[in-house]
Amino acid sequence: MFATAFRQIVQYAVMVRDGLSEPPAESYQLSVNFLDPEFRSVAANADAVAKLASLPVLQDSTVILEEVFDSDQIERIRAEVSRNAAPGVLAQLMQRAQERPSPPDEG
Numbered sequence: 001m002f003a004t005a006f007r008q009i010v011q012y013a014v015m016v017r018d019g020l021s022e023p024p025a026e027s028y029q030l031s032v033n034f035l036d037p038e039f040r041s042v043a044a045n046a047d048a049v050a051k052l053a054s055l056p057v058l059q060d061s062t063v064i065l066e067e068v069f070d071s072d073q074i075e076r077i078r079a080e081v082s083r084n085a086a087p088g089v090l091a092q093l094m095q096r097a098q099e100r101p102s103p104p105d106e107g
Contacts, residue, residue, distance in 0.1 A: 003032040
């Protein structure tokens with residue numbers, strides 16, 4: 001409801017700051033995230049996230065991560081997980097290659 005208005009306010013602020021007559025093209029990608037105003041303790045929030053994360057349908061979803069981390073932190077977490085998984089995948093591929101029987105000699 002208010003997301004469009006808030007995005008336009010930011011666009012106008014950038015236009016004034018930079019002396020532009022139109023919003024910059026990249027400003028159309030802006031999005032607004034509203035946070036829940038209800039206060040929850042860290043323990044209550046952690047409990048809720050842990051329970052949601054135990055649902056099979058949400059285990060590989062970033063939705064749960066968004067409850068705890070901002071988008072930059074999620075990006076860093078995913079990059080780290082990917083980096084840490086790469087050596088394991090490479091080791092698995094090498095092991096499979098070693099387990100394959102060699103092709104018969106043609107001669």
